[in-house]
Amino acid sequence: MDHNDAYPRLLIREDINQELLLPSSTLSNVQDNPAIAYLLSLGSKRSRQTMQSFLNIVSRMIGFDDLKHCIWSSLRRHHVLAVLEMLASTEKAPATINTYLSALKGVALEAWTMKQIDTDSFQHIKQIRSVRGSRLTKGRALERREIRRLFDTCAGDHSAMGLRDAAILGVLLGCGLRRSEVVALDIDDMIYKDKALKVLGKGNKERLAFVPNGSWERLERWIHEVRGVYSGALFSRIRRFDDVTTSRLSDQAIYHILEMRRIESRIEKFAPHDLRRTFASAMLDNGEDIVTVKDAMGHSSINTTQKYDRRGDERLRRASERLGITD
Incomplete structure (x- = not known):
């Protein structure tokens, strides 16, 4: 329209x-x-x-x-x-x-x-005041079985794209990065001794994103088996017949990669930002305090991070199930 x-x-x-x-x-x-x-x-x-x-x-x-x-x-x-x-x-x-x-x-x-x-x-x-009110947060966190199916789909693809897409998924899920942050990464942003990435986030603010072991292994496989160690974009375009270019991926390319892998994995539709929600939910479920999650996600305000916290919804669900007054 x-x-x-x-x-x-x-x-x-x-x-x-x-x-x-x-x-x-x-x-x-x-x-x-x-x-x-x-x-x-x-x-x-x-x-x-x-x-x-x-x-x-x-x-x-x-x-x-x-x-x-x-x-x-x-x-x-x-x-x-x-x-x-x-x-x-x-x-x-x-x-x-x-x-x-x-x-x-x-x-x-x-x-x-x-x-x-x-x-x-x-x-x-x-002096015009902001509109008051809020709406329920859209999106969802992926289940572990869905995450496993996505990685299994990439593992079943023996082309260069399989290794690249697995590494991208590993960074999105394991570090909670935004799409724009992932495509902006250069290979020089990898800090090997700490297994970390130097990320440039919103507000031109740099932060360290520490990479889980599984995600780091996928990154190394992508680099050493396909990409190479030359300077430039960490994740690049791949043309037909495994022609690996030096061209940086775009935000939209990440969207298409995730959608393609989702369809191949036969899982429920999700948005790219849902991988970031999955990261936040996993950290909170593991008992990490919200300040730690805020810093890991690169938020400037803890109020933003709290929108990712769905534990209150789960408590309400359990309370409703225990109520019993309409049984």
């Missing part, structure tokens, strides 16, 4: 034209577009992609083709509130709506810095 059809437009183009502080022709200049300046201020490629998508949707909602053509200099509090109301009417989760709000506040800040909006207008937008 086109975004123009998904949301009714907030027709404020005339309102904006009346308040226009800069000629529309100057908006083609990156230096004059606060939305582009905001995107450039974000710390990761994934964050930029997410916020760019959100700002393009907002642009269409308020009557423009995309963020490059939207006249952000005339954005005001009532426009932002109307966007939030429209998002709520489409039953977006509070966390999603708040991400849109964060993007709009970021754009407003850049517009104020560029002297495109006055201080009062910026403060009015800045």
